[in-house]
Amino acid sequence: MSDYNFAYLDEQTKRMIRRAILKGLAIPGYQVPFASREMPMPYGWGTGGVQVSAAVLTPDDRFKVIDQGADDTTNAVSIRSFFERTADVETTTETKAATVIQTRHRIPETPLTEGQILVYQVPIPEPLRFLEPRETETRKMHELQEYGLMHVKLYEDISKHGHIATSYAYPVKVEDRYVMDPSPIPKFDNPKLSDCPAIQLFGAGREQRIYALPPYTKVVSLDFDDYPFEASKPNQTCGLCGADDSYLDEVIVDDAGRRMFVCSDTDYCEKRRSAGHRGRDAA
Amino acid sequence: MDGSHLQGGFADPAIDAARAFRSVMDAMARPGQIYTLQGAAPPQPISVAAGAVILTLCDADTPIFLGPNLDTPGIQAWIAFHTGAPFAGRSECMFALGNWSSLTPLEDFPHGRSDYPDRSATLIVEMPEISVNGPTLRGPGIQGSATLALPETVSFRRNHAMSPCGLDFIFTSGNDVAALPRSTEVI
Numbered sequence: 001m002s003d004y005n006f007a008y009l010d011e012q013t014k015r016m017i018r019r020a021i022l023k024g025l026a027i028p029g030y031q032v033p034f035a036s037r038e039m040p041m042p043y044g045w046g047t048g049g050v051q052v053s054a055a056v057l058t059p060d061d062r063f064k065v066i067d068q069g070a071d072d073t074t075n076a077v078s079i080r081s082f083f084e085r086t087a088d089v090e091t092t093t094e095t096k097a098a099t100v101i102q103t104r105h106r107i108p109e110t111p112l113t114e115g116q117i118l119v120y121q122v123p124i125p126e127p128l129r130f131l132e133p134r135e136t137e138t139r140k141m142h143e144l145q146e147y148g149l150m151h152v153k154l155y156e157d158i159s160k161h162g163h164i165a166t167s168y169a170y171p172v173k174v175e176d177r178y179v180m181d182p183s184p185i186p187k188f189d190n191p192k193l194s195d196c197p198a199i200q201l202f203g204a205g206r207e208q209r210i211y212a213l214p215p216y217t218k219v220v221s222l223d224f225d226d227y228p229f230e231a232s233k234p235n236q237t238c239g240l241c242g243a244d245d246s247y248l249d250e251v252i253v254d255d256a257g258r259r260m261f262v263c264s265d266t267d268y269c270e271k272r273r274s275a276g277h278r279g280r281d282a283a
Numbered sequence: 284m285d286g287s288h289l290q291g292g293f294a295d296p297a298i299d300a301a302r303a304f305r306s307v308m309d310a311m312a313r314p315g316q317i318y319t320l321q322g323a324a325p326p327q328p329i330s331v332a333a334g335a336v337i338l339t340l341c342d343a344d345t346p347i348f349l350g351p352n353l354d355t356p357g358i359q360a361w362i363a364f365h366t367g368a369p370f371a372g373r374s375e376c377m378f379a380l381g382n383w384s385s386l387t388p389l390e391d392f393p394h395g396r397s398d399y400p401d402r403s404a405t406l407i408v409e410m411p412e413i414s415v416n417g418p419t420l421r422g423p424g425i426q427g428s429a430t431l432a433l434p435e436t437v438s439f440r441r442n443h444a445m446s447p448c449g450l451d452f453i454f455t456s457g458n459d460v461a462a463l464p465r466s467t468e469v470i
Binding site: 005006007011012014015016018019020021022023025026027028030032033055056057058059060139140142143175177178197199212213214215216217218 | 296297298300301302304305307308309311312313339340341342344345397398400401403405422423424425426446447451464465466
C-alpha cells in the first residue's frame, strides 16, 4: 500500500462523487454536475473515469482497464497500475473475471453480467454540444425534450452522404426521456448499451458530469423509419483469430500499404486464439 | 452528554464506506433487491443500515432533516460528530431520516427542478422490516418486474409521475437496505 488514502481521493470527494452516481442511477441518462478534481493525469486521459472508479472500488474488486478495447496500451496500463498502488485491488485483463471495468471508447465483446460495473471515460458528455455551444441552451433543450436539432443533424448526414455517416458517439435516447452521448464508442457497440445486466457509469472529468445507466435500461439509438440504425463494422474477419462478429481495427503493416484487420478487443481475440481459432494473417 | 456519541462510526472509514456504498449503489441500481450494510453502530433506534448510509453519504455539504421521532439531542450529536452535517427543515434538506409517518407528507421536500432534477432530496426511510412481499415494480434496473414491501403506494406513484423530478427513497431495517428511485413505476 502507498501513503495515499484508499483509492487516492479523499473521503469528502468520494462522498460527493458517490452522491452524484446515485442521482445518475435514479435519473438514467441525465448528466449530473459534480465537482471534478484535478487528477495526476491530463484531461482527456480518463480523469472522469478514474474518479468514478475511485468512488466505486472496494479492496475485494478485480479491476480491468481497456483503451479502445486493448488492455496493453499506455493509458490502460497506467490506470491499472494507479489503482494497484492506491487501492490495492487485484487487476485482470479477462473480461469475465473483472468486477469493475474502466473503458475508453469500447464495450467488451464478451457479454457483461449482473455483478459487473462498466465505467466509461467520457470526453464531451453533452450530445448536443457540437450543435449548440451554450450550456444554458442545451440544458433547456434537455428540460423540454427539444431534440429536433439532433434529428436534423442525422438528416443532414443522409442528404450529404446517402446514409447516417455518424459512426461513433452515436446519440441514444434513454428510457424515452434523455438523449445521451454514449461516449465515443463505435456505433457497433450501441446495441450492447440497452438491457445490459451490468451497471454502466459515465464520468467526464474536464466537463464535470457523471451519468449512468442502471441494469436493464432501455437505450435506443436515434434513427428514422426509412433509415434505420445499423450497428456497422468493417466487412472483414480478424486476421489473427478469424472472428467475424467482433469490432475490427484496421492496421497498416508495412511501407507498401499492406493492411490487416484485427479485433480491437484484445482479451476476446486472445481467448479465441487460445481456443484454436486462426485468422488469415496468423503466423 | 456522556460521550457515547463519539462511538459507533466506521472502524476503517475509507474501506467500510467503500463497501457500504457498493451496497447502496446496487440497491439504487436494482430496485426491489435487498442488500446488507454493516460497520455502523448508531444510537437507538436508528438501524445499522441507516447509520451506514449516513456515514457513507452525508457530510458538511448535505443538510439533514430528522423526522420528529428521531430528533433527539443524542442522535443529533452522533450525526454531527461523525459527519459534520448540518440539520435543516424539510424544504432545505438533501437527506431525510425517519420512519414513514414522520416523513409524510412529502410535498415540502425538494423535488428538483425540471432543468436540474438532481437537486432533490433522498429519503432514508426506517422500516419494521425489508421484504419483497409487496407491490410490483417496473422500470430501469429491473428485468421484467420486481416486488418490494412499501409503506404505501399512492405517494410513490405520484412521485414517479413527476419523474425526472422527484424524490429517491432508501429503505432500511436492521442490516438490510433496498431502494426506490423516482424512475421506478409502482403498479
